Amino acid sequence: MSAPDSNLGEFDLIGRFFRRAAPLDAQQGVVLGIGDDAALLRLPEGSDLVAAVDTLVAGRHFPLITDAHSVGHRALAVNLSDMAAMGAMPAWATLALTMPSADASWLQRFSDGLLELAREHGVILVGGDTTRGPLTVSLQILGSVPRGAELRRSGAKAGDVLAVSGTLGDSGAGLEFATSRPRAVDRAAVDALIRRFDYPTPRVQLGLAARYVASAAMDISDGLAGDLPKLAAASGLHAHVQVERLPLSAAMRAAVSEAQAREWALAAGDDYELLLAAAPSMYPKLEAAARRLNLTLSIIGELSSGSGVSWSLHGAPYIPATSGYDHFSQASTQITV
Amino acid sequence: MSAPDSNLGEFDLIGRFFRRAAPLDAQQGVVLGIGDDAALLRLPEGSDLVAAVDTLVAGRHFPLITDAHSVGHRALAVNLSDMAAMGAMPAWATLALTMPSADASWLQRFSDGLLELAREHGVILVGGDTTRGPLTVSLQILGSVPRGAELRRSGAKAGDVLAVSGTLGDSGAGLEFATSRPRAVDRAAVDALIRRFDYPTPRVQLGLAARYVASAAMDISDGLAGDLPKLAAASGLHAHVQVERLPLSAAMRAAVSEAQAREWALAAGDDYELLLAAAPSMYPKLEAAARRLNLTLSIIGELSSGSGVSWSLHGAPYIPATSGYDHFSQASTQITV
Numbered sequence: 001m002s003a004p005d006s007n008l009g010e011f012d013l014i015g016r017f018f019r020r021a022a023p024l025d026a027q028q029g030v031v032l033g034i035g036d037d038a039a040l041l042r043l044p045e046g047s048d049l050v051a052a053v054d055t056l057v058a059g060r061h062f063p064l065i066t067d068a069h070s071v072g073h074r075a076l077a078v079n080l081s082d083m084a085a086m087g088a089m090p091a092w093a094t095l096a097l098t099m100p101s102a103d104a105s106w107l108q109r110f111s112d113g114l115l116e117l118a119r120e121h122g123v124i125l126v127g128g129d130t131t132r133g134p135l136t137v138s139l140q141i142l143g144s145v146p147r148g149a150e151l152r153r154s155g156a157k158a159g160d161v162l163a164v165s166g167t168l169g170d171s172g173a174g175l176e177f178a179t180s181r182p183r184a185v186d187r188a189a190v191d192a193l194i195r196r197f198d199y200p201t202p203r204v205q206l207g208l209a210a211r212y213v214a215s216a217a218m219d220i221s222d223g224l225a226g227d228l229p230k231l232a233a234a235s236g237l238h239a240h241v242q243v244e245r246l247p248l249s250a251a252m253r254a255a256v257s258e259a260q261a262r263e264w265a266l267a268a269g270d271d272y273e274l275l276l277a278a279a280p281s282m283y284p285k286l287e288a289a290a291r292r293l294n295l296t297l298s299i300i301g302e303l304s305s306g307s308g309v310s311w312s313l314h315g316a317p318y319i320p321a322t323s324g325y326d327h328f329s330q331a332s333t334q335i336t337v
Numbered sequence: 338m339s340a341p342d343s344n345l346g347e348f349d350l351i352g353r354f355f356r357r358a359a360p361l362d363a364q365q366g367v368v369l370g371i372g373d374d375a376a377l378l379r380l381p382e383g384s385d386l387v388a389a390v391d392t393l394v395a396g397r398h399f400p401l402i403t404d405a406h407s408v409g410h411r412a413l414a415v416n417l418s419d420m421a422a423m424g425a426m427p428a429w430a431t432l433a434l435t436m437p438s439a440d441a442s443w444l445q446r447f448s449d450g451l452l453e454l455a456r457e458h459g460v461i462l463v464g465g466d467t468t469r470g471p472l473t474v475s476l477q478i479l480g481s482v483p484r485g486a487e488l489r490r491s492g493a494k495a496g497d498v499l500a501v502s503g504t505l506g507d508s509g510a511g512l513e514f515a516t517s518r519p520r521a522v523d524r525a526a527v528d529a530l531i532r533r534f535d536y537p538t539p540r541v542q543l544g545l546a547a548r549y550v551a552s553a554a555m556d557i558s559d560g561l562a563g564d565l566p567k568l569a570a571a572s573g574l575h576a577h578v579q580v581e582r583l584p585l586s587a588a589m590r591a592a593v594s595e596a597q598a599r600e601w602a603l604a605a606g607d608d609y610e611l612l613l614a615a616a617p618s619m620y621p622k623l624e625a626a627a628r629r630l631n632l633t634l635s636i637i638g639e640l641s642s643g644s645g646v647s648w649s650l651h652g653a654p655y656i657p658a659t660s661g662y663d664h665f666s667q668a669s670t671q672i673t674v
Contacts, residue, residue, distance in 0.1 A: 037423050038387045038480075041386040049378040050377055051429070053466050060468065060470055088375065096392040098475075126388065131394050133395075133397055133471065150369070152373055
């Protein structure tokens with residue numbers, strides 16, 4: 001552990017780096033923000049509170065070499081993605097930051113990354129706790145949704161199509177390349193993929209547009225092969241995916257074989273794209289919304305009565321080589337840099 | 338790192354140990370609890386949301402030898418204490434748990450400790466995230482308060498009396514004895530003090546009773562000498578404390594000299610008692626409420642116009658030897674077992 005900067009007390013840390021977004025407070029239902037025992041927040045009338053928490057552990061959820069700016073972005077992005085998956089409007093966040101020492105330059109970069117994304121989404125940081133220990137970033141996001149408008153995992157119906165936003169697997173490929181830096185691969189493609197890992201884009205606007213249109217939603221954080229079974233189980237349905245329809249980015253196609261790209265699209269984590277179910281009659285509305293947002297949306301399969309998940313490739317059964325990220329499973333993909 | 342139990346996936350961990358409080362959900366405004374991308378929660382009409390987060394790092398906020406049952410209790414208790422300090426009714430919690438491996442017996446004890454206290458206070462665990470890494474427990478508490486009824490640090494007026502609940506310093510003494518285990522000291526007293534460290538009692542009911550009665554409140558988590566200046570500054574007042582009035586427990590008096598007891602009462606952390614300011618005319622109502630709750634309440638000083646904090650002992654100026662717990666200050670009291 002490096003020597004702490006004794007001029008940076010816990011109270012100062014929070015105040016100095018994280019209070020910068022304060023002027024917007026009044027517009028965001030913040031009755032009382034950072035500085036008391038707790039934050040006091042006012043929800044819009046007729047809405048429910050939506051709450052989620054996600055933790056990033058250094059060396060596990062991001063390589064130790066990752067720029068603090070990216071870590072700050074990611075800590076908020078993964079939580080915004082949960083809001084997107086519920087069709088919720090994000091509003092406030094609290095931050096539990098554990099770090100080995102009070103490193104002012106790291107904190108500056110980290111808070112820049114976090115607050116830039118917060119401003120983009122109108123999110124106010126309303127509280128936090130800084131403690132000393134191994135680098136761990138736990139962020140809780142709070143948002144709202146009009147009562148009854150939320151997107152649940154359990155709402156899908158037999159006959160619904162399954163769709164995903166954006167492209168899959170890029171982030172997993174980016175993580176792999178960030179640590180291995182292969183020489184034989186297209187430089188620009190590798191940089192684009194690494195950037196997708198470093199700066200995931202939560203699909204908040206698409207989630208809002210999917211209210212009353214999609215029947216079910218979740219975000220893909222642990223890989224499609226790990227996450228889709230959860231949506232199928234919650235809805236009490238069988239899900240089938242045509243693997244050849246998984247959307248792959250140009251960078252991914254330039255960097256690796258199609259077979260490798262497919263595996264990453266299926267099983268690599270950290271995509272933070274939305275998985276949506278919708279009645280075929282509603283799908284065009286979803287597609288139009290995505291188009292307005294300049295976002296691709298791809299049908300990848302459908303839901304039917306039954307249970308479990310099946311995969312096919314050009315009509316033949318397909319077995320994914322891995323089954324998605326699970327933090328406590330020995331078989332899981334793990335960051336060990 | 339010990340070998341993980343590969344049968345315990347992340348999803349199973351949350352489900353198996355933390356879903357036990359589910360039957361109460363419907364009575365607590367939980368529209369949707371653990372198992373989707375986020376929890377969906379309904380606040381009582383006319384109330385504001387109150388949110389706080391606190392993190393416990395193993396070896397820093399509790400000794401590594403601490404029973405997991407106590408760690409679970411403490412993780413919730415320190416957050417309930419923030420609700421108490423706001424006059425808020427706690428309702429829901431989310432848990433971000435980082436641990437080296439999925440140890441089922443540790444998780445059983447930890448979740449028992451957490452859920453027993455949760456049931457006592459009608460708190461429902463509505464979400465969480467389990468990750469692998471050094472043991473870190475970050476809990477976010479969510480509660481509600483009728484609009485305008487909250488207790489702020491900034492509400493005190495010149496002429497208010499300052500009061501504290503319970504006795505001070507016990508927890509700090511308990512921590513000291515838990516690690517040093519002195520032979521010369523009264524055995525029963527030491528056990529009582531260690532128990533106060535292991536099982537802090539959040540003063541939620543007193544906080545609720547103090548609505549519309551106290552003018553300001555905060556909880557004492559970093560020691561009175563560390564926390565009182567924050568209340569004085571927030572209210573724009575000077576605080577004076579008569580150190581001889583600090584409430585000391587019988588166990589503390591049996592265990593150490595009065596001078597040592599005073600220092601712990603002033604500067605040791607983890608008391609989780611309430612510091613309250615009240616107009617002298619309102620104080621009897623506060624005292625009556627404390628009596629109904631079987632809780633002592635002691636006037637320790639008063640607030641006047643000015644700034645800063647002063648201390649006296651039997652009329653003579655008194656300088657505390659230490660100034661409260663600060664996680665990033667080199668001068669702070671730190672757990673280094």
